[in-house]
Amino acid sequence: MILGYWSALGACLLVAVAVSFTPLGGAIDNNVYDWLLRLNPPPAAASQSALLVVDDASLTAIGGLRHLRGALAGALERVAAARPAAVALDIMLADEGDPDQDARLEQALRRTPNLVLACDMTPSGWQEPLARFRHTAAALGHAHSRPDSTDMVTRQIPLMKVAGPFDRRWALSLEAFRLARGVAQIAESPEDIQVGSVTIPARASQGRPLRLRFVPALARVSLKDALAATAPLAQFTGKTVFVGITSQTAAQDRWMTPVSNGLPMPGVEIHANAFETLARGRFLSEAPATAMLAACLVAVLAAGAVFWFLSGWPAYAAGAGLLAVAHAAPALLFSRDIVFPFFAPAAAAWLAVAVSASYQHFVVRRLLRKTEIEKGRYQQAIRFVTHEMRTPLTAIQGSSELMGRYNLPEDKRKQIAGMINSESRRLARMIQTFLDVEKLSEGQMELKRERFGVLDVVGVCIERVAPVAERKRITIHREEMAEASLTGDRELMEYAVYNLLTNAIKYSSAETTVRVAATFHGGTLRLRVTDQGIGMDDKELKRIFTKFYRTKKAEASGEAGTGIGLSIVEQIVAHHGGRIEVTSQPGQGSCFTLVLPASAQ
Numbered sequence: 001m002i003l004g005y006w007s008a009l010g011a012c013l014l015v016a017v018a019v020s021f022t023p024l025g026g027a028i029d030n031n032v033y034d035w036l037l038r039l040n041p042p043p044a045a046a047s048q049s050a051l052l053v054v055d056d057a058s059l060t061a062i063g064g065l066r067h068l069r070g071a072l073a074g075a076l077e078r079v080a081a082a083r084p085a086a087v088a089l090d091i092m093l094a095d096e097g098d099p100d101q102d103a104r105l106e107q108a109l110r111r112t113p114n115l116v117l118a119c120d121m122t123p124s125g126w127q128e129p130l131a132r133f134r135h136t137a138a139a140l141g142h143a144h145s146r147p148d149s150t151d152m153v154t155r156q157i158p159l160m161k162v163a164g165p166f167d168r169r170w171a172l173s174l175e176a177f178r179l180a181r182g183v184a185q186i187a188e189s190p191e192d193i194q195v196g197s198v199t200i201p202a203r204a205s206q207g208r209p210l211r212l213r214f215v216p217a218l219a220r221v222s223l224k225d226a227l228a229a230t231a232p233l234a235q236f237t238g239k240t241v242f243v244g245i246t247s248q249t250a251a252q253d254r255w256m257t258p259v260s261n262g263l264p265m266p267g268v269e270i271h272a273n274a275f276e277t278l279a280r281g282r283f284l285s286e287a288p289a290t291a292m293l294a295a296c297l298v299a300v301l302a303a304g305a306v307f308w309f310l311s312g313w314p315a316y317a318a319g320a321g322l323l324a325v326a327h328a329a330p331a332l333l334f335s336r337d338i339v340f341p342f343f344a345p346a347a348a349a350w351l352a353v354a355v356s357a358s359y360q361h362f363v364v365r366r367l368l369r370k371t372e373i374e375k376g377r378y379q380q381a382i383r384f385v386t387h388e389m390r391t392p393l394t395a396i397q398g399s400s401e402l403m404g405r406y407n408l409p410e411d412k413r414k415q416i417a418g419m420i421n422s423e424s425r426r427l428a429r430m431i432q433t434f435l436d437v438e439k440l441s442e443g444q445m446e447l448k449r450e451r452f453g454v455l456d457v458v459g460v461c462i463e464r465v466a467p468v469a470e471r472k473r474i475t476i477h478r479e480e481m482a483e484a485s486l487t488g489d490r491e492l493m494e495y496a497v498y499n500l501l502t503n504a505i506k507y508s509s510a511e512t513t514v515r516v517a518a519t520f521h522g523g524t525l526r527l528r529v530t531d532q533g534i535g536m537d538d539k540e541l542k543r544i545f546t547k548f549y550r551t552k553k554a555e556a557s558g559e560a561g562t563g564i565g566l567s568i569v570e571q572i573v574a575h576h577g578g579r580i581e582v583t584s585q586p587g588q589g590s591c592f593t594l595v596l597p598a599s600a601q
Helices: 002-020 023-039 054-060 065-081 099-110 170-180 223-227 267-282 289-309 313-332 341-403 410-441 456-469 490-506 537-544 552-557 565-575
Strands: 049-054 087-088 117-121 126-127 139-142 154-160 158-164 167-170 192-195 197-199 207-212 219-222 241-246 451-454 475-481 484-488 513-521 526-530 579-584 591-595
Touching: 002 023, 002 341, 023 154, 023 313, 023 341, 049 054, 049 065, 049 223, 049 267, 054 065, 065 087, 065 099, 065 223, 065 241, 087 170, 117 170, 126 513, 139 167, 139 170, 154 267, 158 241, 170 192, 170 241, 170 267, 197 526, 207 267, 207 313, 219 223, 241 267, 289 313, 289 341, 313 341, 341 410, 451 456, 451 490, 456 475, 456 484, 456 490, 456 513, 456 526, 484 490, 490 513, 490 526, 490 565, 565 579
Parallel strands: 049 219, 049 241, 087 117, 087 241, 117 139, 475 513
Antiparallel strands: 117 126, 154 207, 158 167, 192 197, 451 484, 513 526, 526 591, 579 591
């Protein structure tokens, strides 16, 4: 039972972990993560970045994309005058444009402090800005985000992208952050990177991902307003300005995020949020896979222990507490900036609690049923013993009262003492026979192997039941009695024949006849006991050898009995290599035939 219990719990662990790697498990983990991210927004603080966006109104005002570079030049000139900490341009400048606009834009870029230009990774390598523009930049940064492949929601960006063995680029937001902090170089290790005094947990083996903490609102100025001479740009002073296209008709990098509310977020805004995550210095780090496996294992072991050592409402209360902990743990860890998977531990806890509770329920019910059966069996056995012992005990009690009450002659006293001694030995044999039959039914006893005559066994049993037959004036008639020998346990066989004779007398009317016959042919003995009793129908014949079963007429007749005798007789005969045949009709009596292997005497 122990092995099956813990094997079932081990299967719960395997199923929970396996399903956590499926799209279903990933989707649930993502939904819980998004909910926790919205529930734990970044602390209220002044933002360190701002957006200069090319929206639909700006495109209309400047006459479309063909005039974009000239308009950008004018806006950047005004932005530079506001003295920003850095400027990140999330617009690709890889193609030649109008010469006059390109020249003007080049001059504006040269006057822009700490400028970061965007580059894009293609199958053939990095697509970079034109050389005339590239030389104006303090750094190049890739403008890629990392949407989740299961639902295309952007929750993180790769801080590093590699186009070849040694050709890599840091993220646009990271380069802007480095320049804004005045750091010359990014230090890195396999587990994290460091920009000045800021250590960013980003593993090199995974492309150094950064989970974003989205800021509720960033300062935003449209290109149209930036070009207006009256528009104040003081909100750009000392901040890192991210410049990009947000127009729904022109922007190609728009992605869903956990805070999108159904509307995709432009790429430039995603990069600005990445910068804010870096600037605020509060990073989300993922718990290692071993921690998830350990949590699943602890949940399974805890559920197993709860329902192994407890029962009833304490067990269910403890199981509910375990489920509450499994559900609350990811939220508690998230508040401490640790991303812990929800699905696997919660699924492991639910499966383990369900299986443990079900196992306890059914096992306890089975044990209770077994206990009730054993209790009933014990009670029936006690009834059987008391019933079978009643006759010798009555004889012993009556004889001892005679000897104590009357002054009997010596001969009579000896006769009574002999009878008491005989009944006492019979009682002892009866107890031993009962114990032997119990051991035989449990497979704990081997039969004796002795040879004995059938006539002797029948004669002893008829002599033993004669007083009972006389009280009902029933005649026991011996018919054909073949001389044959059986091999086995004589005492058990005597019990079997004695039981058939007592049943025949018990369920027969007064002044009737019980016939006993034994025929031997071809190595087979057929010992028949026929009565003129109440008989049985076909339905009762099918259950007559079931332990503790009593026929309806037997119960109605009020005859004492336990319904155990015939089941024991069947076991005894079966262990002697034989079988029992029964024929009966209601009101016409019954015939029980023991068919046993025998030999000529």
